[in-house]
Amino acid sequence: QKEVEQNSGPLSVPEGAIASLNCTYSDRVSQSFFWYRQYSGKSPELIMSIYSNGDKEDGRFTAQLNKASQYVSLLIRDSQPSDSATYLCAVNERQNFVFGPGTRLSVLP
Amino acid sequence: DTEVTQTPKHLVMGMTNKKSLKCEQHMGHRAMYWYKQKAKKPPELMFVYSYEKLSINESVPSRFSPECPNSSLLNLHLHALQPEDSALYLCASSSQWGQMTSSNQPQHFGDGTRLSIL
Numbered sequence: 001q002k003e004v005e006q007n008s009g010p011l012s013v014p015e016g017a018i019a020s021l022n023c024t025y026s027d028r029v030s031q032s033f034f035w036y037r038q039y040s041g042k043s044p045e046l047i048m049s050i051y052s053n054g055d056k057e058d059g060r061f062t063a064q065l066n067k068a069s070q071y072v073s074l075l076i077r078d079s080q081p082s083d084s085a086t087y088l089c090a091v092n093e094r095q096n097f098v099f100g101p102g103t104r105l106s107v108l109p
Numbered sequence: 110d111t112e113v114t115q116t117p118k119h120l121v122m123g124m125t126n127k128k129s130l131k132c133e134q135h136m137g138h139r140a141m142y143w144y145k146q147k148a149k150k151p152p153e154l155m156f157v158y159s160y161e162k163l164s165i166n167e168s169v170p171s172r173f174s175p176e177c178p179n180s181s182l183l184n185l186h187l188h189a190l191q192p193e194d195s196a197l198y199l200c201a202s203s204s205q206w207g208q209m210t211s212s213n214q215p216q217h218f219g220d221g222t223r224l225s226i227l
Contacts, residue, residue: 031213032213032214032215034215034216036218041197041223042220042221043197043199043218043219043220043221044152044199044218045218046215046216046217046218049213049215051213088151088152090216092213096154096165097142097154097216099151099152100151101150101151102151
């Protein structure tokens, strides 16, 4: 059983739309959740951290956490072609980072 | 630009060569990590150093040998690698590891070294 799951995609959205990326995790004691963006051939770049249930907004990005459902999501508003990348969900499980497989997002002009 | 610096950016080596990958951070972080990433896959943890001591070795073959000379530097020594070891090698750091207070600390990645084994 995978510990952190994401839809691999590709997820295609038109420019200006909202992109919704989802992640589920299996370890109920996990406390910290992170979203990384990775462009092809580049390293992961931290874009959001979330630790409490609810929503956290940063510019066009909103992270949502529901610990009861073991679910974390990332919304990207007003998607731009430059948002096209792979988005990795990372969960800090018992002090070890566990990455999901990543969702490939394609924003179509 | 990232605050974690990795050199070289690209490395091509033969299976009999010995080379080293280097990583440096000046954020005062006390935990450093090596990851291996194959195309279209997430990063896989190889080693964790906490306060300059090896804390995790994820059953990595001995042809990979990590070294942490001080709190800012992390090396990965390579010897007798196989073609399947070709990958992007990522270094990361975080403020702490292995303590409850470290659970909220994100990891910051360097740009990586793209390694090709001939």
